[in-house]
Amino acid sequence: xxxxxxxPGPLSVPEGAIVSLNCTYSNSAFQYFMWYRQYSRKGxxxxxxxxxxxxxxxxxxxxxxxxxxxxxSLFIRDSQPSDSATYLCAMSFAQGGSxxxxxxxxxxxxxxx
Amino acid sequence: xxVVSQHPSWVICKSGTSVKIECRSLxxxxxxxxWYRQFPKQxxxxxxxxxxxxxxxxxxxxxxxKFLINHASLTLSTLTVTSAHPEDSSFYICSAxxxxxxxxxxxxQLSVL
Numbered sequence: 001x002x003x004x005x006x007x008p009g010p011l012s013v014p015e016g017a018i019v020s021l022n023c024t025y026s027n028s029a030f031q032y033f034m035w036y037r038q039y040s041r042k043g044x045x046x047x048x049x050x051x052x053x054x055x056x057x058x059x060x061x062x063x064x065x066x067x068x069x070x071x072x073s074l075f076i077r078d079s080q081p082s083d084s085a086t087y088l089c090a091m092s093f094a095q096g097g098s099x100x101x102x103x104x105x106x107x108x109x110x111x112x113x
Numbered sequence: 114x115x116v117v118s119q120h121p122s123w124v125i126c127k128s129g130t131s132v133k134i135e136c137r138s139l140x141x142x143x144x145x146x147x148w149y150r151q152f153p154k155q156x157x158x159x160x161x162x163x164x165x166x167x168x169x170x171x172x173x174x175x176x177x178x179k180f181l182i183n184h185a186s187l188t189l190s191t192l193t194v195t196s197a198h199p200e201d202s203s204f205y206i207c208s209a210x211x212x213x214x215x216x217x218x219x220x221x222q223l224s225v226l
Contacts (some may be wrong), residue, residue: 031213032213032214034214034215036217041204041220041222042219042220043117043119043206043208043217043218043219043220044157044206044217045217046214046215046216046217049214051213088156088157090215092213093213094213099213101213101215103156103157104156105155105156106156108154
């Protein structure tokens with residue numbers, strides 16, 4: 001079983017739709033959970049990060065973490081064509097002097113006008 | 114968020130030449146920086162961890178003599194692709210960590226002719 005699983009998509013939605021992006025993980029040691037957005041030929045841009053179970057909202061974006069189910073989600077409300085990008089989940093932990101960061105493979109999203 | 118500046122954004126070179134890519138943390142000090150490689154439609158692949166004042170740590174399968182990393186100061190890490198060949202053509206991205214959050218540079222597209 002891979003440490004982080006992310007459906008690669010591609011996902012295509014009409015403008016204004018609610019988008020749900022998800023990742024599952026197997027290592028309960030992960031403490032920090034992040035979502036990045038990557039446009040073509042650009043570096044990933046940090047969208048959201050959280051370190052606890054529950055929801056965190058920022059504008060049209062909501063990050064959700066369920067540690068008991070080892071499941072994280074990113075919701076995009078009122079999606080726009082400019083949201084078309086690849087979305088990467090990432091998670092990390094630091095323990096006993098060692099640190100580990102793992103990325104999902106990314107989900108390619110297209111929002112159609 | 115923290116700003117990581119990467120330069121150049123794209124470079125074309127002849128086979129056999131060397132190419133240097135710079136990564137700077139603009140508003141914070143980074144004792145550790147990371148270099149990733151990304152092929153089209155694939156996720157990020159960690160190449161090496163750059164440590165200020167010491168040797169870089171390379172991931173398995175990455176040739177340290179091919180990809181020279183220098184982290185001479187707390188704000189600058191460089192990746193030199195030596196004797197580049199067409200198979201080295203790829204998108205290279207650097208990142209730096211603030212606490213457990215990674216911030217990325219804008220990436221460098223390397224094309225070796």
